[in-house]
Amino acid sequence: MTYRQAKYPEPLVFELSQSEREGGFFNPEIEEIPEIPPKLRRERLNLPRLSEPEVVRHYVRLSQMNFGIESGLYPLGSCTMKYNPRACEDFSALPQVRDIHPLQDASTVQGALEILYRLERMLAEIGGVKRVCLQPAAGAHGELLGMLLVRAYFKDIGENRTEVVIPDSAHGTNFASAAMAGFRVVVIPSNSTGRVDVEALRAAVSDRTAAFMLTNPNTLGLFEHEIKEIASILHDAGALLYYDGANLNGIMGKTRPGDMGFDIVHFNLHKTFSTPHGGGGPGAGPVGVSEKLEPYLPVPIIQYDEDKDKYWLDYNRPKSIGKIRSFFGNFAVLVKAYAYLLMMGASGLKEATEVAVLNANYLKEKLRRIPGFEVRYDPEAPCKHEFVLSAEPLKRETGVTARDVAKRLLDFGFHAPTYYFPPIVPEALMIEPTETEPKEELDRFVDAMKQIAEEARRDPETLKRAPFSTSVSRIDEVRASRRPILSWKQFVRLRK
Amino acid sequence: MTYRQAKYPEPLVFELSQSEREGGFFNPEIEEIPEIPPKLRRERLNLPRLSEPEVVRHYVRLSQMNFGIESGLYPLGSCTMKYNPRACEDFSALPQVRDIHPLQDASTVQGALEILYRLERMLAEIGGVKRVCLQPAAGAHGELLGMLLVRAYFKDIGENRTEVVIPDSAHGTNFASAAMAGFRVVVIPSNSTGRVDVEALRAAVSDRTAAFMLTNPNTLGLFEHEIKEIASILHDAGALLYYDGANLNGIMGKTRPGDMGFDIVHFNLHKTFSTPHGGGGPGAGPVGVSEKLEPYLPVPIIQYDEDKDKYWLDYNRPKSIGKIRSFFGNFAVLVKAYAYLLMMGASGLKEATEVAVLNANYLKEKLRRIPGFEVRYDPEAPCKHEFVLSAEPLKRETGVTARDVAKRLLDFGFHAPTYYFPPIVPEALMIEPTETEPKEELDRFVDAMKQIAEEARRDPETLKRAPFSTSVSRIDEVRASRRPILSWKQFVRLRK
Amino acid sequence: MGHRFVPNSFLLKEMLKELGIDSVDELFRDIPPEFRTDRLNLSPPLSEQETLWHLRRVLSKNRYQGEIPIFLGGGCWFHYVPAHVKYITQRGEFLTAYTPYQSEASQGLLQALFEYQSLVAELIGLEVVNASMYDWATALGEAALMSCRVTGRRRFLVPHFISPERRSVLQNYCEGIGMRVDEINQDPNSGQIDLDHLRNVLSEDVAGVYIENPSYLGFLEEQVDEISDLTHRAGALFIVGVNPISLALFKPPGEYGADMVVGEGQPLGQSPSFGGPSLGIFACRNDMKLVRQMPGRLIGMASTLDGDERAFCMVLQTREQHIRRERATSNVCSNEALCAIAAAAYLASMGPEGLKTVASISMANAHYLMKRLAEIEGLDAPAFHAFHFNEFVLRRVDGGTMRDFNQKLLQENIHGGHILVSEFPELGESELICSTEVHSKRDLDRFVEAAGKIMEGKK
Amino acid sequence: MGHRFVPNSFLLKEMLKELGIDSVDELFRDIPPEFRTDRLNLSPPLSEQETLWHLRRVLSKNRYQGEIPIFLGGGCWFHYVPAHVKYITQRGEFLTAYTPYQSEASQGLLQALFEYQSLVAELIGLEVVNASMYDWATALGEAALMSCRVTGRRRFLVPHFISPERRSVLQNYCEGIGMRVDEINQDPNSGQIDLDHLRNVLSEDVAGVYIENPSYLGFLEEQVDEISDLTHRAGALFIVGVNPISLALFKPPGEYGADMVVGEGQPLGQSPSFGGPSLGIFACRNDMKLVRQMPGRLIGMASTLDGDERAFCMVLQTREQHIRRERATSNVCSNEALCAIAAAAYLASMGPEGLKTVASISMANAHYLMKRLAEIEGLDAPAFHAFHFNEFVLRRVDGGTMRDFNQKLLQENIHGGHILVSEFPELGESELICSTEVHSKRDLDRFVEAAGKIMEGKK
Numbered sequence A, B: 001m002t003y004r005q006a007k008y009p010e011p012l013v014f015e016l017s018q019s020e021r022e023g024g025f026f027n028p029e030i031e032e033i034p035e036i037p038p039k040l041r042r043e044r045l046n047l048p049r050l051s052e053p054e055v056v057r058h059y060v061r062l063s064q065m066n067f068g069i070e071s072g073l074y075p076l077g078s079c080t081m082k083y084n085p086r087a088c089e090d091f092s093a094l095p096q097v098r099d100i101h102p103l104q105d106a107s108t109v110q111g112a113l114e115i116l117y118r119l120e121r122m123l124a125e126i127g128g129v130k131r132v133c134l135q136p137a138a139g140a141h142g143e144l145l146g147m148l149l150v151r152a153y154f155k156d157i158g159e160n161r162t163e164v165v166i167p168d169s170a171h172g173t174n175f176a177s178a179a180m181a182g183f184r185v186v187v188i189p190s191n192s193t194g195r196v197d198v199e200a201l202r203a204a205v206s207d208r209t210a211a212f213m214l215t216n217p218n219t220l221g222l223f224e225h226e227i228k229e230i231a232s233i234l235h236d237a238g239a240l241l242y243y244d245g246a247n248l249n250g251i252m253g254k255t256r257p258g259d260m261g262f263d264i265v266h267f268n269l270h271k272t273f274s275t276p277h278g279g280g281g282p283g284a285g286p287v288g289v290s291e292k293l294e295p296y297l298p299v300p301i302i303q304y305d306e307d308k309d310k311y312w313l314d315y316n317r318p319k320s321i322g323k324i325r326s327f328f329g330n331f332a333v334l335v336k337a338y339a340y341l342l343m344m345g346a347s348g349l350k351e352a353t354e355v356a357v358l359n360a361n362y363l364k365e366k367l368r369r370i371p372g373f374e375v376r377y378d379p380e381a382p383c384k385h386e387f388v389l390s391a392e393p394l395k396r397e398t399g400v401t402a403r404d405v406a407k408r409l410l411d412f413g414f415h416a417p418t419y420y421f422p423p424i425v426p427e428a429l430m431i432e433p434t435e436t437e438p439k440e441e442l443d444r445f446v447d448a449m450k451q452i453a454e455e456a457r458r459d460p461e462t463l464k465r466a467p468f469s470t471s472v473s474r475i476d477e478v479r480a481s482r483r484p485i486l487s488w489k490q491f492v493r494l495r496k
Numbered sequence C, D: 001m002g003h004r005f006v007p008n009s010f011l012l013k014e015m016l017k018e019l020g021i022d023s024v025d026e027l028f029r030d031i032p033p034e035f036r037t038d039r040l041n042l043s044p045p046l047s048e049q050e051t052l053w054h055l056r057r058v059l060s061k062n063r064y065q066g067e068i069p070i071f072l073g074g075g076c077w078f079h080y081v082p083a084h085v086k087y088i089t090q091r092g093e094f095l096t097a098y099t100p101y102q103s104e105a106s107q108g109l110l111q112a113l114f115e116y117q118s119l120v121a122e123l124i125g126l127e128v129v130n131a132s133m134y135d136w137a138t139a140l141g142e143a144a145l146m147s148c149r150v151t152g153r154r155r156f157l158v159p160h161f162i163s164p165e166r167r168s169v170l171q172n173y174c175e176g177i178g179m180r181v182d183e184i185n186q187d188p189n190s191g192q193i194d195l196d197h198l199r200n201v202l203s204e205d206v207a208g209v210y211i212e213n214p215s216y217l218g219f220l221e222e223q224v225d226e227i228s229d230l231t232h233r234a235g236a237l238f239i240v241g242v243n244p245i246s247l248a249l250f251k252p253p254g255e256y257g258a259d260m261v262v263g264e265g266q267p268l269g270q271s272p273s274f275g276g277p278s279l280g281i282f283a284c285r286n287d288m289k290l291v292r293q294m295p296g297r298l299i300g301m302a303s304t305l306d307g308d309e310r311a312f313c314m315v316l317q318t319r320e321q322h323i324r325r326e327r328a329t330s331n332v333c334s335n336e337a338l339c340a341i342a343a344a345a346y347l348a349s350m351g352p353e354g355l356k357t358v359a360s361i362s363m364a365n366a367h368y369l370m371k372r373l374a375e376i377e378g379l380d381a382p383a384f385h386a387f388h389f390n391e392f393v394l395r396r397v398d399g400g401t402m403r404d405f406n407q408k409l410l411q412e413n414i415h416g417g418h419i420l421v422s423e424f425p426e427l428g429e430s431e432l433i434c435s436t437e438v439h440s441k442r443d444l445d446r447f448v449e450a451a452g453k454i455m456e457g458k459k
């Protein structure tokens, strides 16, 4: 094994600080600086003092101790870690994007509004929905908006519905979002093929049901082919169907959530539409809705006046729930997604989906044949963009867990898959290669998994101490949570 | 020791290539593509086929296996490896800089001409010269231009001078440039303090002497304080004095070459003025001259018409030697230097010099006290921006060479000093910290040197196999030159 | 087929063969035919160059700060972003990483986020800062929910003068759990909290009292100690909303009893970008009763299992949705990590002196404008008699409208402030004006001059 | 004191104390007082923001490709530079490194440069490419000198139609060693080398014969085999100058006997930037007699001393100035390494198909222009009856001047070609026009339309 992550013994900025050292400088032009009343005045500001060369070097070094898509395969299931086009970064850094203010007069931001309007149309087309709100900053934020729309809808039509049904394989955000919006969460089990147990769903749905939240393909990477039946159950009960768009990369351009009967659809632009994850954000989680939910969408709606060729902001929406976030959402992220969509075009999106699914099936077939791993649910069915491998056989045989396997993968220069999710699969390793990985990298990954399985038998103890090639060895995360140290300020106080 | 450079087992782009894979794409608009006559037509083009994600990942990985100023201390003597402001990169990437063509009508590039004009004025002020030619692409290129100006001057005044005198401590480019310009090189020895042996100079100068090339501070980092005498010797003999500006960072703002009597002065913008070295280039090596050499400068001269507030290109220079490079030199580099100079201002430049010299003296005093190292020439005199340490005592004692020390330093996360230069110092380690290094980094460097000296005594064999923390271990450079493999094409042929 | 972002397009056949299937369609056989899309109604792929052409054309319709001076603030601010800060966040290792679930391979990000938490902690004066929320507004929403979790109460008090957008988001966040949001009166002359009114509304069901300092309308609140006191005596949590730049000069909430702090981190190293990405600051006192109720990610100092090295990792994850699901402290998953890194790099670059300079230039500019504009007949500033940071309310008292005023300014290539007429009709014809170091003195003088001409009716 | 680029400014005292001296001036005591400068006559430091303001203001006087279409080539070309190529060369590890003297710590750069050499080798059809020269012109100068070293002869032949700038640089490079540069005639109608004349001038003192293909004026040379033959029979070296983009479509010099190739690598991933940085391509046949005379750096494949791993390092350094001094093959030290990396990333990104597309769009655009412009009364194109790549000479035959033509085009926001009147008066009123994929069809049509109007006298 020859991969090795960079390692710098890099202190914290506070430890690098010197008692006097010049950082940013500006030359004041106005000489008269108002005197701040003593009561309001700050006395001490303990920020570190570094020169610019030190700051740059510090963060360059830190960056090298971090793994991104540009470092290697990042098969983190459910996260769609695909290549983020560098061009989109340049586009969103244009001064016409960066240096505009959300409160500018609409006449001075027609370009920005046009992009938002066009992006909305494109997402509506991809999702098969009527209109799309671009405000949410992430998928979970979109879910919350979705749930608030559900609330507003039933309130408006005078129905008191208090429950949201969610499959047990769903992502944690679904449960949390429904709860935040004030719904009681009703969990239904998956069936033996890993999909929605339609009978259980039927049993769970009642006139208390406000909505069913579904990820399709689901978190096992399996398409919920009984979706028509599912939609009927919900709609017949007067409830709504919510689409968690985290897995759109498995079907985009091949089918549309709106066509399947979903009433509310969120998109994860930082997954499907290739805006970078940024180490956790910023993302964007636009929410599309069918006609009947349109009135409740947040303000403003961006409208286009064809006659005047002008875009304008429509705040006159009496049923709107108001705002879900300030301003227009993560605009610079939206610009990236817009540019990505233009560069992909209709054919490119379809191709992306097809190859993402092909890559996933390719890996699935190779990996599930390695003794020690198995695919639990419906292994013969094609998966979509991802699949979940269980390392339970390996664990049973060698004591090596999914987590150990994941940690060991880091030593091969790969990021690890998502593990222990979804919870319905024991020793789950959730693997999503995306369409931007070359076959060679997939093959190397398969080899690594083979080697690890062998190693688990040969020398499980070493394996359990992995990783060895990362900048630090295995971290004691449990202890770190027991008495958390969350800032330098706290650390210094405790040290004293 | 905890530093470790990243390591990726990264194939060559040709090895990454797939038989079919899509790279860059453009959508042709003109349908009619002219038919190329068969005789002219290319049949096979063996470029690798990679997708964009692969290209980005490949070069990101390679970059991590490279050491730059942003990685750590880079005390490479004579090279002035200082922090390169990121702002200058942004400025030079503006479309008004990147997307202008050198043959544009002068009325459409007034901004570019203004920058060149102003930069020229600034350099003239710093160098104490009359006018400056910005064309040369590097220091050595500037030297060549300087020597050609010397030639043109003597030709013009009807003197036949064939020799250029150079001190033995000078940089290789001085000798080579003089030779390329057709001069015979006369080498004079340094005196016991490491400076020009004035008597030897006097003896070497004659009516055959065209010029004396001098680096001041010289490559030992010592200021040639007898410069007045030196200048007289040359000028009395009717010869010219040439200033190699590689070491300007040691005196900038404290004294000016023109004032000392230099007739021709080159500047290394990629050293003194912080434009990045780019792994070897692009740089810029402007050449300033005193009044008497002005007529010979390359065309065009950029002139400013105050009345019309217009910049124009003066090609009407009958005595000009013509061009030394196409167009206006490395313009984008010049823009960076211009911005750097604006941000430093008069006070900043002086401060830079003072701290560069302070840092060098600080290191010198600390390092020469480590047993095994010594400063050969005039150790008690203050050095300027750099100094040369000799590891000869260490070698004598332990067999460990300057090269071994240099290689071992890599393991500490430092770049190595320049070694075996200048040739007048045995086991030379030429150290230039620059003003952009924090004291902490200097102290760490001193510690590393101490540790290495100890290690040389304790375990010289291990040390001689260093480095261990770089992406590869010590390379067999001798063998690589014996039967050089210079391209994939050649490699493939040989492999067959 | 054959997009440059999709390496395996040309290997379809080969890979399908290894899978023993004929066509890629077979992989989609589980999608019921009736739901299959033939093709999306989108344009064919544009090249990178065509995309740039298109964007340049569309975006040329925007006017931007730098091209013209724009005097807008109100929760999103123009500040100079040093080039190296952008460079740092453009490093692919940060930019293209996911949430640092694999801490051993993500030390760089984790340390940078820990530094963000630490730097903001110093700035606001509390020890616990999370690794970011979406924006100020959603951070406020989460703060309200957290105050409910901590106190078990369901009423939340906010000042009258608050950004309506923020107020609306708060409302939506409170909607689900049925939390009521009520207003605290502010003195119409000074903007200061009406302490009597606060005393009145502060009952046993109040979970949190929220103030903004500086306020949405630019003035500072002087009675912070009293408010803190009243709040705590009522058993409620005291929450303060901030513009972090102002804290270079003004007393931090941690020093006057705030239990939680929220705010907008965008001015720390991020351009406005039409309002996003933004950076929700969220902090609380170091009290485990509070910390355990924090929403969002927390990065903690750790060590390796072998005990040899300091390291960083996410901590207290059991609060989060991926573990606790519907009982999580929040649904937030993706946050604004990269903006937090930008903020860290920005704060580390500025240092205390740099940040103070930024803040005081901004303040000096705004005060200069305030004074000069107030001298113009028909204009009145500031609307509130209190100390201001870098924003203030300008009122027009000559009968004309601010809309007209701003339109005329635009003709002079100046973008005026944010018109407040619909948000706070009681302020009359007024707008919120902001200045920072991105404005040169010339910009300010041009504004004053143009305003003068407009008011004289010369425009 | 206290610049943000100078960390130790504030530690002066402390450090001076450790050195046992009082003042920093003592460190400069060796500078004779008469030569000490008190202060430079330069402005005080500008902040980064002020510098940006200044540059934006100054640069706003430039018109640039994209804002208007610019039809200039002639040794510097507009081609689309993909964003990721810029990103790669902006990675600090490449950007801020020096020449890879420490090969173990510089494998990334060395491999990238080896790839550059390899990719260009494929493109031109020769196995040995150096790691870059300053630009095409200086590469040509070095080629002349090298031909002298190899053959011991001192005459160098160049075609009549060559860029005068390149010619001048060549002359200056040849000046020192007293090498004579002579011209080879070209047929005034076709631009093709006059073989009879070549035969005549090719005597025993000719070190090298140089042609450009495509020529400076855009046409291709068809008699390359004959020229190669004649040259070699005279014992001289055959040197070809190229625009590398053209080699996606046209036979590479390596296939018609070139001993050396020079050219301008700028179009491979670099914007023009007013003509620099540029990238001098320099290559030769894999013959050690030649290779040992190469100027510049060469990167070779190597292995570690323990033999375990492939590695890369600089090879044959004994040719270079730092070792051989006045007997070095060249004085070149700093080169254009980063541009070489850009070229490598560009070529690897384009691949054979991508590069062919770029070349054929450029060619198609130029031919379209050529045809359409030739249809306009009073204009004539191309001036040479030969096959053209993406540049051609447009002549004006109605008595008007090209200067006037271009000025009027500029009024229409179009920048015409490079006026040749002073360079080649025999071509009459003429200009060199170039098109590449950076021009849209609309740009071309606007040019044609404007040209039509101008020639009709409507402008």
Ligand SMILES: Cc1ncc(COP(=O)(O)O)c(C=O)c1O
Binding pocket: A078, A079, A138, A139, A140, A141, A171, A173, A174, A215, A219, A244, A246, A247, A268, A283, A285, C332, C333, C334
């Ligand atoms: C299935 C699923 N749903 C929702 C989310 C939440 O999305 P976000 O992180 O954008 O809030 C995720 C994120 O991983 C997910 O995988």
Ligand SMILES: Cc1ncc(COP(=O)(O)O)c(C=O)c1O
Binding pocket: B078, B079, B138, B139, B140, B141, B171, B173, B174, B215, B219, B244, B246, B247, B268, B283, B285, D332, D333, D334
């Ligand atoms: C003293 C000296 N002179 C000249 C040069 C040549 O400069 P360049 O590399 O810019 O050609 C150098 C470069 O290292 C040098 O150190």
